[in-house]
Amino acid sequence: MTMHLDPEMLSRVQFAWVIGWHILLPAFTVGLASFIAFLEGAYALTKRPVFLHLSQFWLKIFAISFGMGVVTGIVMPFQFGTNWSRFSDAAGNVISPLLAYEGLTAFFLEATFLGVLMFGRKLVPPSMHFVAAVLVASGTLLSSFWILATNSWMQTPVGYQMIDGRFFPKDWFEIVFSPSFPYRLAHTVSAFYVTTAFVVLGVGAYTVRRGQWPAEGRMMLRLALWFLAMFVPVQIVLGDLQGLNTLEYQPAKLAAIEGLWDGGRGVPASIIGWPDAAAERNLAELAIPRLGSLYLTHSWDGAVKGLKDFPPDQRAPVAVVYFAFRIMVGIAVLMLAVVAAGFFLLARGRLDQTRWYLRLCQVATCFGFVAVIAGWTTTEVGRQPWTIYGLMRTADSVSPSLTGANVLASLLLYIAVYLVIYPVGLSLMLRLVWRGPVPSEEAVALTGGRPQSPIETLTPSTPETAR
């Protein structure tokens, strides 16, 4: 095959690349903003220094991850214009107010009050500092609301009318609260909270293991475990509800998730196998008869549509969706196991001494991120070949002026830049974790309010020079 650069395919890869990296940051900062607001509130109420230390510690990590989220987020709305201009022209009348409301209700709130939260501790009263933390957290949640409303409308479009091939609004309430929106919002925000809690769990375990800051480490470990004990089961239920919603509104996506080729009554549940799109069947499959109908329709012989009920040009790339979904569910099972083991040890009073478990928690730090990417892949690849489900094809959405070489050039630049900034950002956050939750001289500076010369404090501080 000769090299043919397809602007549509490359634009899809570029979008996947920039959104895939970007989503890791909200997946972490949405939960972290709420956690910091909680810590600030807990400190205001109890005046226990452990909450102040933890808030200051996580705020530094938040500043790095939020900054990365901002700069990679600015890229996103421009993608609609640069690469998907036909989509923007067709859908602009419907989706643009939702995106603009995200900016108006969330971005300014987050940006402005993060400045106060980070740099204003000495300039505003403590109550205002707490309010700033709450407003930053609210901003991240409002942002999730609007961006997922937009995404949900594209997945389950309602409340519109078509005129000359373009979408016009008919009912704004229907557009914002489209059928998949409540489930998607709940499942995604809960996923973000769980992701953050696993990071706190892992960092807490690491801190306990080092033994230098036992109070802070134990607090993180316990807060995270209690939170996860509630939210991991909730998240699994929410995921199931979103699956049932997908069955109703996006049956072709659900068939791809299930790897179900032949629809009908009493369909099997495919546990694992290799979906072969050309042969229209799964190779080397392990499946349990009738179980699929049971959990999808709550009846042993409920009817479910299979992939063969849809023409081949209306099916998603089955294997990608099939495996992404199984990775997500596999992670969920592992998460449950980690939380259950943690509670068992906590009940026995051995949580802080069980080294293997603390190490396991460190490994689990990445669980949420893997699950978020897998879940995102499931829902976004699963809705292909549509940008607006069932109505506008991805192939008809791309900007007509772009050549394959244009998009290849921009894609390579995005790849190069992201491969610089993500490793650096990660290493800087890891360094903060390594320095521990109470870096001595910064705590003194913040509570003592002494002016410091920037030059003195910019030299690598105690833990590194002491090494």
Next chain:
Amino acid sequence: MTPALDLVPIWTAILALGVFFYVALDGFDLGVGMLYNFAPDRSARDLLMNSIAPIWDGNETWLILGSLGLLAAFPVAFAIIIPAVYFPILLMLLALIFRGLAFEFRYRDAEHRTFWDHGFAVGSAIAAFAQGVVLGAFIQGFHVEGRQFIGSSFDCFTPFSVFVGIALMFGYALLGAGWLVIKTEGVLQDWARGFGRYALIGTCVAVGVVSLWTPLANASIAARWFSWPNIVWLAPVPLITLALIWYAWRSLNDRSEYAPFIAALALFVMSYLGIAISLWPMIVPGHFTLEQAAASQSTQAFLLVGTLVLLPVILVYTAWSYWVFRGKVRSDIGYH
């Protein structure tokens, strides 16, 4: 369908205001970024960065609002203009990534501070330049068929657009110098005044050249400005600009602290006005007027309701945050 109330003028005003807020606010902090590597020493660079650290993120948010406002109020204009300036937008976004991350990374990543210092300065310069190229290409117009841009992704790079890119770099540098005169004192303030003078000279030359080049390249713009009686009505625009240049020069040379920044802002207002007069009422020059490109009445109304409530609130708390961080930049606030 006859709408009860034409919202297009309102949206035109809101979008114009939003874009102007972006240019004014991110303009000065991009300008600070460009001057950054010329600062005398590291403590000066620390102060420069801290003078914008608490507010740059809010400033940059106006860019998102500007682009989404364009999509919301004039979707077809967004769909034509943004792909037409594919590479300048790409350059701008990548430059903004380096520049935005430099705040945290420079401070936390001591081993690579020089790299992030350059990332901050060069990123600011490239972002400013790329925005100027977008503006230049916008003034020149695009190849449009139906509702889509059909030219090449490299059409936007012309001598004119590249020149506008350089012009905007000077303009932002002038704003940045004005901001630093407000936020610093002593030797550093004198240094800012010095750079402000260079930036002002560059801005004057650039504005002059663009003001002549635009009508020479475009007959309808020439007719707008030089036909009778327009030439009389529009004469105040260049005259006020000349007066402002004189005022800016004087303020950079005496002891006034706020005047250089205010003069720079006023120069931007006049240039902005000049461009608006040249292009009115087009949003895609030569193809779509504001009315033709407007979003559906329902889209405009739905967003307007919230905007009329939220925008004043945003302006209030933005002003409050500037007030919290008011006065000369202190070495103990910000990254230290």
